Amino acid sequence: MKAAVMYEPGKDFEIQDVQLSNPGPNEVLVRTAATGVCHSDLHVQKGHSQYPLPVVLGHEAAGVVEEVGSAVRYVTPGDHVVTCTAVFCGQCRFCMTGRPYLCGGAATRRAKHEAPRLSSEGTKINQYIHVGAFAEQMLVHENVITKIRSDADLEVICLVGCAVVTGIGAVVNSAKIEVGSRVAIFGCGGVGLCAVQGAVLAGAGRVIAVDTNPEKLELARSMGATDLVDASQVDPVGTIRELTGGGVDYSFEVIGQKKTVEQCFEILDIGGTATVIGVMPSGTKAEISGEGLMFRKLQGTSMGSARPRVDIPRYVDFYMAGKLKLDDLISQRIPLEGLNDALRALDRGSVARSVITFS
DSSP states (O other): OEEEEBOSTTSOOEEEEOEEOOOOTTEEEEEEEEEEEOHHHHHHHTTSSOOOSSEEOOOEEEEEEEEEOTTOOSOOTTOEEEEOSOOOOSSSHHHHTTOGGGOOOGGGSOOTTSOOSEEETTEEEEEGGGTOOSBSEEEEEGGGEEEEOTTSOHHHHGGGGTHHHHHHHIIIIIIOOOTTOEEEEEOOSHHHHHHHHHHHHTTOSEEEEEESOHHHHHHHHHTTOSEEEETTTSOHHHHHHHHHTSOEEEEEEOSOOHHHHHHHHHTEEEEEEEEEOSOOOTTOOOOOOTTGGGTOEEEEOSGGGOOHHHHHHHHHHHHHTTSSOOGGGEEEEEOGGGHHHHHHHHHHTOOSEEEEEOO
16 A cells, blocks of 8 residues: 655655554554645654654544454444544553543554564554554554544544544533633644634634634634634733633634744633643743742643544534534645645645545
8 A cells, every 4th residue: 555654853754665563453454535644743843852763753533344253243344433642441440430532552553572563665654543544445443443423524523533533622522612712722624623613612612713824814704703812913921811801711823833822721710721732842932930830720632532432423414514613724725745744734724624635
């Protein structure tokens, strides 16, 4: 099969043929229909996050099951599925206490003595976060996938596996905002725009979108944001404090920068909670007032505290019912060969989401 392989941070991916192993007892072979290009992939490509090389990146995907292992009962060939990096083993203390998003899925990897799932001329090719979606096919553990209804457009629904579960989940699962809350969201890329929609779905009274790209801000408005703040033109902290008469109840950072994490904390009213969604480069530290922590809360979130096989089908139903605007998140549809250009566009901040589609 054809895949995009990363051999060195900062370098373009190589589009090449990669060999697939046969599915193991609990593994599933999926024909990739589409996959989104996410900031998490960009972080690895730029060397801001370390991952064993060589590797096939990509994790936000949808496709059709082609083959299943002997022990798989959850799906059968022909089923439509979405991948999610909140891979769960079902047996660890996190899974057993209802927090599968913290599992890490170590038990779903192949053992060292087993043949790798992907290889090239005898060399193991790693799969990013158990998935490796920048490829025509994905050989994954069955706990990587969630079965969905077959009438949903896979080229759109692929976004549910990362942008949607992360953005909406951070609002409703991690922060658990109340109806009528004042909410601010820093960053209006794919995940941030999903967070905007999550706040609207949860009944927020005021949804303030913050970005430096006017087009993304207008997109946020179309998805329910009540106020727009262009951080390239005004001080977002002072502006939001003035807009809200003192600060917000909940803020969300979806960029992964020291400055914006600190700003998200600074705009909180007393009793407020700031949730960091964005992935900061390794070693980056944010400075938060110790006095401020007496009256305000700062927390992180992993994959929107997702319960994939509960949340993903729900979000797909929301989309099909017109309650989620996912088509507008897609800035461009591209072939696999356009991946390198798509990552550069993502780095410039000129797109919300690029989606790679496979014939």
